[in-house]
Amino acid sequence: MKYKEIQPSTALDPYIHSFWQLKGEENDRQWERIFPDGCPGLVINLGDTCVTDNGVVTMDFAKTYVVGTMTSFKDSFIEADTHLFGVCLKPGIFSNFYSYAPQNELTDKTVQLEQKYSFNIDKFIKNPLYYLNLFFTDRLQNRNDLLQSIISDIHQSNGQVSISEIAKKSFISIRRLERNFKTHIGITPKEYSNIVRFQNALSIIKNSGQDRSLLDIAIECGYYDHSHLTNEIKRKTGLVPSQL
Template sequence: MHYYEYQPGKLLRDYVQCYFTCETNEVVTIHDQVFASGSIEIMFNLGAESPQTIINSTRVTQPAVQLWGQTIQPLSFTTIGRHKMLGIRFFGHTAAYFFDEPIANFNDHVIDLKDVAGQAVRILYDQLQSSGSLVDRITLLEHYLLAQLARHGKSSKLKLMCSVVQALQRDDFFENINSVARDHGLSSRYLQKLFLAYSGLSPKLFVKIYRFRKSIEMVAGNDLSLTAIAYQCGYYDQSHFIKDFKYFTRIMPSHFCPESSTDLAVPLNY
């Protein structure tokens, strides 16, 4: 599998982590696991055929345009087919700017985006299929996203949300939501409501996912002890780290196999 990441243009860098492509040269069978990532993705299948997905022994055809909401519970599945995907990866607190429906409704779901976004995304999909180059396709994505951003007009809270997210990601943050709210001139109740609206998560769950993502990359690297990983990721102690890791993977960190998930694939960046 060939996986590449591309940086967004200047106007969208506060909203989009990256664009990415994921392709295979031939029909392949991939056994995969997806864990909490703290991000939301849109994926366009631009191949001649949609890959088949097997979930609980049932084979289904993947939607041509998929919206992956916040993953909280681990998901295991098998895909069969030739992959030619173009994707958009949003930050965990920015996808809401592009949708009418509450972003929390997408948590732990893979949705046919055509059912949610309507005619605009159908037109975009047709344009992407007929476009001849990756540069042109990314340009089409950016035009679509900028149009959606202007239509929804929600960006007034972006600076505040980015500041709150940075505070929650500090290594010395230990779930004292009241202090973060106070530093931003907000009540803790309003902060909880605001964060849920823009990320689909509570601030406490957001922090847990952020620390988990740091820890799973370190576990995959297999270079540090569990105690060292717990310390570097801001956990109180090793037992708290193991408890959270099992919650998000259903596996002890000492038994985790990095090859079980394409989430941990190292991208080539452009």
């Protein structure tokens, strides 16, 4: 399997993490797993039919799909003729490009988009990067700066800031904050913070090797103990820490 990420144009950098491409190789025939990161996305299938969402969803050739914010892992079956091209949007950004549906209606789902929202397969194939940069630049609307500021605060704390503290700092009620998150991100601010905290712990585990105990990492990342961290990893990855 070959996977690569490509940066969008400078104008789109505040809104899009990356474009990505995944192509199967000759002997590929395996499930590939991705973990939740708080980001929604879009995928167009350029190859044979691809089974995703742990076997529940089938993506057909030339169709465009929206992938809602994930709260747990997803498996996709990769074969030799698999060819996917995707867009990883930044959290809370989907509504800057689409007036489609509240994000909480898409959480943990992969949904085929209607033709009017989809990528034009003929134009896409001619020059994917040129097409995507133009497609999203033309669709760009004003960004929700308050929401982006709150997201930034959550990331700066590695998911350990309290929701009440965020609401107080932003001069917004907790109820309104939760409503905004569900509408634009698909999950509550607490759930989003948990994903950010999990991703921070995951990064430390992968980069620490045997140098640090799981308990040390758990405490640093705001978990009660190593069991709390282990259970969170199981929920979000389907694996135990030693399998990461």
